[in-house]
Amino acid sequence: MTLTSLYLHTQFAATAFGYLEMILVFSLMGSFIPSATLFILPFAALAYFFAPPTFNLDDPRDLPVVVAFLVASIVGTHLIGKVRREREVALEAAARLRRSEAELRDREKQWREIFEHNPVMHFMVNPTGTVLNVNTFGATQLGYAPSELVGHSVLKVFLEEDRPFVRERVGLCIKTVGQSHTWEIQKIRKDGSVLWVRENAKAMQWAEDKLVVLIACEDITERKRTETALRRSEAHLAQAQELSRTGSFGWNVATGEVHWSKETFRIFQYDPSTEPTPQLVVDRTHPEDRAAVRETIERALQNEEDFEHEYRLLMPDGSVKHLHAVVRAFRNASGDIEFVGAVTDITAAKQAEQQLRRSEAYLAEAQHLSHTGSWSWDVHRLEFVYRSAEIDRLFGFDPEQAVSIETIRSRIHPDDLPRLQEVPRQAIEDKGGHFEYDFRILLPDGAIRRIHSVAHAVVGSDGHVSELIGTHMDVTEQHAARELLEKALAALRESEQRFRDYAETASDWLWETGPDHRVTLLSEHTNAVGIPATEVIGLLRWEIARDVEAEPEKWRQHRATLDARLPFRDFIYRTDTQMGSTIYVRTSGKPFFDADGNFLGYRGVSTDITATIRADQAERELRKAQAELAHVTRVTTLGELTTSIAHEINQPLAAIVTNGEACLGWLGRETPDLSAARCSVEWIIEDGIRASEVIRRIRALAKKGEVEMAPVDINDIVKEVIALLTRELVSHQVSLRTELAPALPLILGDRVQLQQVITNLVMNGIEAMQAVRDRPRELVIQSSEDDMGRVHLAVTDCGIGITEDDEDRVFNPFFTTKSSGLGMGLSICRSIVEAHGGSLSIARKQEPGATFQFVLPLHKEVVS
Structure with a gap:
């Protein structure tokens, strides 16, 4: 603009007018601030080029032009900018309006989609029951298209016998406009099938004051089926409680209301017509447990907490039951404290537990005798979780001494160490398995001990191996007969694995048979014991069993019971698993009938009792090992x-x-x-x-x-021992005094074993007096008959005596106060005396020395 005006030599006013037009044009394109900045440049150009001398406005005609130029520029720019802003606001408002209309249409579409495809049936009917509208989901669920229902009576989708009820419900909604009503009813699909629905209906005013009834229908078919199944499960649970000897109960503390199941009445031996109360439990509780039971209940009441405890019952016939109770506390809808729980008769389990504790002691002794140790290895932390004392003895360590993993590995032959490290890695890769391997131990004296190890991988809940459990067995002496030993160990490992699997997975399983006594239902627990349910369904029990020919009378009586349709309990038989191994099953059952009294079959529960059978066999083996040990001790004594x-x-x-x-x-x-x-x-x-x-x-x-049990005189046995040990008494300068009661009654016992007990007690007394120098060394043997009519024998010495701390441990295996003893003598003596029905103990005495005494029942008592 400036160059054009200079070239054309335009007048000052014309140039200013040109600049003004340019400024106004630019103001249409931008905001006020850039336009205001823009007119500064034209003003400078006017003053410099077109009003010389520079910035000197001497001509009075130029000043108004400049002022007019400035005012016009500012006002024009401002007005144009205001118009532009108002236009932009109007355009933005129009855009928002269009967006709102689009959103409204989308929302309407969404609500329509929600209505059409809502997973609940929606009906709109008029007061006469004609369908005005139905959503697509509801029509589809009934097997119709919406057009097939609209305009038709809603009674079309109901059973004939339910239509009067539907008319009554619709009429009620019309009478109570605005109130919701709910009911459950069956509807008919187009294909004739039936489904249960829960309908919620309400009448409301529609266009032109017309009444319509809105009905929302929820499909509750599965819930109804579940309720039916639940009722059947409750019946099964009642039978399972009876068969598994577990009762249930409930107690509302505020109201005092108590509920017992039928099995609970049977456990406590009360008549089912008796009103149950907490006091009935206290009355049946064993006197020694009543205080603990009251304390447990009071603490639960005070803390409002769950509890679990065991206690005993003293029954009217004098027998004792062991019970295990699990109780849960909660507040009901009224805010009252309630207790619900289950009580199980565990008398048999308690007896088995006591037997197991004795077996564990025998097992520890058997491990030492058989040179077999057990262990558990953590494959992640690379350390022993557990190892028995026999493991340390195999490696040549003191069981009381702490030994590191590196020290144990240093005792393993270098050629065998890689194999031992390979086993955990292979177990992790295979995610389980059973492993057997041999390795050698290098003892400090240069001897080599050969070990045979059996390991089993334990797989955790995450599917990964967490531990290896196994045994180390000293097979050095058997190495020469390795082939025969491996064959025997293979059978042992199979038996051990089978026993472990049974012990880990054993549980009760439910079964059901039809009128022909063929299995129709079997719970999945049987898969864990190796009896797939699919292979048993349809078979008779005597087709599953493998002892029918061996015990025909037992099965004849059992089949007679079934034919008479009588309940049976604790029937035991043998069968084979899928792998071909034999298990023992204890089963109980009762017949069930339909409403008309027709026999439908049997329902019952079965238990794998293989572990109990195997435990009895193991106990017999331990007794045999104990007899072997007693014989070795006698031979050792003869050597001494x-x-x-x-x-x-x-x-x-x-x-x-x-x-x-x-x-x-x-x-x-x-x-x-x-x-x-x-x-x-x-x-x-x-x-x-x-x-x-x-x-x-x-x-x-x-x-x-x-063992040869026969009537013997204890005095004769004492005399025989004295004759054998006379030289020992003389050589150790010990005087012997006997106080044998005459005419003692006979006892039933093994003469050799009783000689071993008395010999051991006498030798212990002689050795206890070796250090005595300040008094005569005298040993006294006394026999008598106690107040209960039992034969009593005591051996008293005047030696160093036994401390109070050692009195409780002196009969423990491997405990000894001698510098060169094994600690097995007194333990074996106690086992022999207890096997004869008696007891061995230490009598307290004030003077120096110790008295060991034992009592034995008379001949007739042992026989009876």
């Missing part, structure tokens, strides 16, 4: 008494030689003295008999055989 035995035999032999020489002397005279020679021969015979008797007693002690 070699000097005394030799003296006892040499004495009569020397007398025989002397009397034989004397006899020859009497016969060698010119006139043989036959009378004196006869006396010498008689003495020779007596000494021979005495030597023979000593040898007989030694052979009896060394004999290995079965």
Whole structure:
């Protein structure tokens, strides 16, 4: 603009007008501030180029032009900017209006979609019951298109017998406009099938004051089916409670209301017609447990907490039951405290638990005797979770000494160490499994001990291996017969694995048979014990069992019970698993009938009792091992008494030689003295008999055989032991005093084992007095009959005695106060005495020394 005006030599006013037009045009394109900045440049150009001299407005005509230029520029720019802003506001408002209309249409579309496809049936009917509208989901669920229902009576989708009820409900909604009404009813689909719905209806005013009824229908078919199944499950639960001996109960503390199941009445042996109260429980509770039961209940009431406890019942017939109760506390809808729980008769389990504790002690002793140790290895932390004392002994360590993993690995042969490290890695890769391997232990003295190990991988809930559980067995002596041993161990591992699997997965399972006694239902628990339900369905129980031919009478009686349709309990039979192994099953059942009394079959519960059977077998093996140990102890004792035995035999032999020489002397005279020679021969015979008797007693002690129970006199056994130990008493300068009650009654026992007990007690007394120097060494053996009519025997010494701390441990296996003892003597003695029905104990005495005593029942008591 400036260059054009200079070229054309335009007047000042014309140039200013041109600049003004340019400024106004630019103001249409931008805001006020850029336009205001823009007119500064034209003003400067006017002043510099078109009003010389520069910035000097001497011509009075130029000043108004400049002022007019400035005012016009500012006002024009402002007005144009205001118009532009108002236009933009109007355009923005129009855009918002269009967006609102689009959103409204989208919302309407969404609500229509929600109505059409809402997973609840929606009907709109008029007062006459004609369908005015129905959503697509509802029509589809009934098998119709919406057009097939609209304009038709709503009664079309209801059963004939329910239509009067529907008319009554619709009429009620019309009478109570605005109020909701709910009911449950069945509807008919187009294909004739039926579904249950829960309808919620309300009448409301529509256009032109017309009434319409809106009905929302919720499909409750599955809930109805569940309720039916629940009622059936409740019936099954009642039968399962009876079969598993578990009762249930409920107690509202505020109202005192108590509910017992039928099985609970049976457990407590109360008549079902009796009104149950908490006091009935207290009355049946064993007197020794009543205080604990009251304290448990009071604490639960005070803290409003769940509790679980065990207690005993003293029944009217004097028997004792063990119960386990699990109780949950909660507040009901009224805010009152209620307790619900279950009580289980665990008497059999308690007896088995006591038996198990004894078996554990036997097992620990058996591990030491069989040189077999058990262990558990954490595959993630690479350390032992558990290892028995026998493991340390196998590696040559003291069980009381802490040993690191590196120290244990240093004892393993270098060639075998990679194999041991490979087993955990392979278990992790295979995610479980059973492993057997051999390795060698290098003992500090250079000896090599060969170990056979059996391991089992434990898979956690996450599907990964968490532990390895196994055993180490010393097979050094059996290495020469390895092939035979491996075959035996294979059978042992299979039996062990089977027993472990049963122990880990055993549980009760439910079953059901039809009128023909064939299995129709079996719970999935059987898969865990190796009896797939699919293979058992349709079979008879005697087709599943494998002892029908072996025990025909048992099965004849069982089938007679089934044919008579009588309940049965604790029937035991053998069967085979899918893998071919044998298990023992205990089963109980009762018949069930329909409403008309027709026999439908049996329902019951079965339990895998293989573990109990195997435990009994294991206990017999432990008893056999105990007898072996007792025999070894007797032989060891004979070895220690070699000097005394030799003296006892040499004495009569020397007398025989002397009397034989004397006899020859009497016969060698010119006139043989036959009378004196006869006396010498008689003495020779007596000494021979005495030597023979000593040898007989030694052979009896060394004999290995079965226990022979027979009536014996305890005094005779004491005398036989004294005759054997006389040399030991003399060599240790111990005087013996006996106080044997005459005419004691006979007891039933094994003579050799009782000799072993008395010999052990006497030898312990002799050894306890070795350090005595300030008083005579005297040993006293007393026999008597106690107040209960039992035979009592006591061995008293005046030795160093036994401390109070050691009194409770002296009978424990492997505990000894001797520097060179194994600690098994007194433990074996106690086992022998207890096997004879008696007890071995320590009697307290004030003077120095110790008294060991035992009592044994009379012959008739043991037999009875």
